[in-house]
Amino acid sequence: MIRLLIITDTNIGGDGGTEQHLKMLVGRMDPSRYKIDVLQLGEIVLLKQGNIGGVRVWHMPTRRLLSLHGIGRMYRLFKFIRANGHECILSFFESSDILAILLSRITGVRCILSSRRDTGFRYSRKLRLAYRYIDRCFDQVIAPSSAVYNSLVEEGTPPEKITLVHNGVDVARFSCADGQRLREQLGITDAYLLLGIVARLSKEKDHQTLLRAVYQLNQAGRKVVLVVVGQGELQDRLAEQVSRLELEGSVHFFGVRDDIPQILAGIDIFVLSSTTEGMSNAILEAMASAKPVVATRVGGNPELVGEGETGYLVPAGNDMAMAEAIGKLADDPAMRLRMGSAGQQRVEQLYSVDVMVRKYDLAIQQGLGLSG
Numbered sequence: 001m002i003r004l005l006i007i008t009d010t011n012i013g014g015d016g017g018t019e020q021h022l023k024m025l026v027g028r029m030d031p032s033r034y035k036i037d038v039l040q041l042g043e044i045v046l047l048k049q050g051n052i053g054g055v056r057v058w059h060m061p062t063r064r065l066l067s068l069h070g071i072g073r074m075y076r077l078f079k080f081i082r083a084n085g086h087e088c089i090l091s092f093f094e095s096s097d098i099l100a101i102l103l104s105r106i107t108g109v110r111c112i113l114s115s116r117r118d119t120g121f122r123y124s125r126k127l128r129l130a131y132r133y134i135d136r137c138f139d140q141v142i143a144p145s146s147a148v149y150n151s152l153v154e155e156g157t158p159p160e161k162i163t164l165v166h167n168g169v170d171v172a173r174f175s176c177a178d179g180q181r182l183r184e185q186l187g188i189t190d191a192y193l194l195l196g197i198v199a200r201l202s203k204e205k206d207h208q209t210l211l212r213a214v215y216q217l218n219q220a221g222r223k224v225v226l227v228v229v230g231q232g233e234l235q236d237r238l239a240e241q242v243s244r245l246e247l248e249g250s251v252h253f254f255g256v257r258d259d260i261p262q263i264l265a266g267i268d269i270f271v272l273s274s275t276t277e278g279m280s281n282a283i284l285e286a287m288a289s290a291k292p293v294v295a296t297r298v299g300g301n302p303e304l305v306g307e308g309e310t311g312y313l314v315p316a317g318n319d320m321a322m323a324e325a326i327g328k329l330a331d332d333p334a335m336r337l338r339m340g341s342a343g344q345q346r347v348e349q350l351y352s353v354d355v356m357v358r359k360y361d362l363a364i365q366q367g368l369g370l371s372g
Contacts, residue, residue: 182266
């Protein structure tokens, strides 16, 4: 039995891609081989303490590590690891990465892994420099896409320490959903082209470009409706843009939803306007739902979206190119079906949850010296 401690800066089961990725990962790891604790460092979490399946969940916000409070938390964590006999730590995000290294040094944990979720676009110059040392301390750094892999190499992480593990998606959960009710809820007929985006309302997701593309499509006489799923700090600003462009009848903000499979099943085209991405779970879920994708050519998106095969890629920030790509798909329903089917097959073959879990398992086994 391997005793695994997962540390995350955020929480498990939240609406973000990483939170869902983590929940899916621990839910699929073999309980006969792993005893797992998940330690959440963030101030706000859904579950402070309890169980998700056979996984124990704990909440221990650290705030600033270099403070009396942080030192006190470190001592509690030291006792926690010693009491539970953890052999391996898997960390998500910056504070967890630093904590994993410190704890491994003082507790003697045999293996530490870091799961890097993006290209480090949020890092300050000091943090980028610090990671050149930090990454050398890990047994392996897990990258979800070639874009993240390449960014790690460019920042000085030794390639032999990087393991590529693509995100996985539960295809069955998305391929069997019924989307009929979405149009009824919106009060629109099949004459309208229904677009959807699932993403946090934050700067890097660049919803502003997508809204301008919808405006262009409507100005050209197309009947287009956009469903926006997610919440974030730009909610008010995006609502103001919708009002300014007079798109009130064409854009619907849904906030956070727990029926994503049904929403994706109801749309015609999935759109992602991000300026940066590691490996988009939202694109994977849209493809699993057999929907064509129009996405920006950034980060891991080109690894997922086959140009002209499962959708189209456009330059980031280019609303004209985005509107043109959406227009191509709007004019050809048969092509939408063909691309959606091709995307679903691609996910089934390359991005299943089982493949992702096996690769995590192998990285842990190798870090502990249990396999070649």
